[in-house]
Amino acid sequence: IDSNYLFALTSRAFAFNTQRNYKSAIRDFSKAITLSPKDPRLYNGRAHALTSTKQLKLAIADYNKIIELNPSDSWAYFYRGVLRRNESDKLGACLDLKKAYGLGIERAQRFLKKCD
Numbered sequence: 207i208d209s210n211y212l213f214a215l216t217s218r219a220f221a222f223n224t225q226r227n228y229k230s231a232i233r234d235f236s237k238a239i240t241l242s243p244k245d246p247r248l249y250n251g252r253a254h255a256l257t258s259t260k261q262l263k264l265a266i267a268d269y270n271k272i273i274e275l276n277p278s279d280s281w282a283y284f285y286r287g288v289l290r291r292n293e294s295d296k297l298g299a300c301l302d303l304k305k306a307y308g309l310g311i312e313r314a315q316r317f318l319k320k321c322d
Contacts (some may be wrong), residue, residue, distance in 0.1 A: 211241075211317055212238060212241050212242055214256045214291060215234050215237055215238045215241070216234075216238045216247075216248065216251075217309075218234050219231050219234035219238060219248075219251055219252075220251055222234060222255075223254055223255055226258070228255040228256075228258045228259045229259070230314045231251065231252070231254075231255040232252055232255045232256060232259070235248050235249075235251050235252035235255065236252065239252065242264065244275060246271070246272045246275045246276050246279065246282075249268040249269075249271045249272045249275075250268070250272055250281075250282070252268050253265045253268035253269055253272070253285065256268065257285075257289065262289050262293055262310075263293070264290050264294060265285075265289055266286055266290065269282045269283075269285055269289070270284035273286070275315075278292070280305075280306050280309035280310055280311045281306070281311065283302045283303070283305040283306040283311075284302070284303065284311045284313065284314050286307035287299045287300070287301075287302030287303050287305075287314070287317065288303075288316070288317065290302060291303075291317065291320070296320075296321075298318035299321075300318070300320075300321035303318050303321065304315060304318065304321070
């Protein structure tokens with residue numbers, strides 16, 4: 207792996223996200239993931255772009271991978287919980303939001319009211 211190429215590809219992918227050019231961001235993050243499949247930041251960036259383009263099931267899959275790679279990633283649980291709620295998976299959403307809250311994400315508490 208040419209680390210300079212990976213760095214440039216990743217930088218461009220994050221720039222595309224910032225510019226709201228999500229199709230290009232998804233393309234570059236996907237290429238970067240093939241080069242560095244154990245980097246949760248890449249899945250996180252792609253999940254953001256997928257969410258922004260309403261590809262929620264694919265975004266959830268990326269959050270699953272982030273959690274697989276880093277089980278203490280509180281924000282991955284939070285965002286997966288929010289997406290699961292939007293996909294009508296109340297049980298999954300509540301479990302994720304409770305986990306996120308337990309890991310220190312205070313924002314999760316307002317979503318937990320809907321879990322009772």
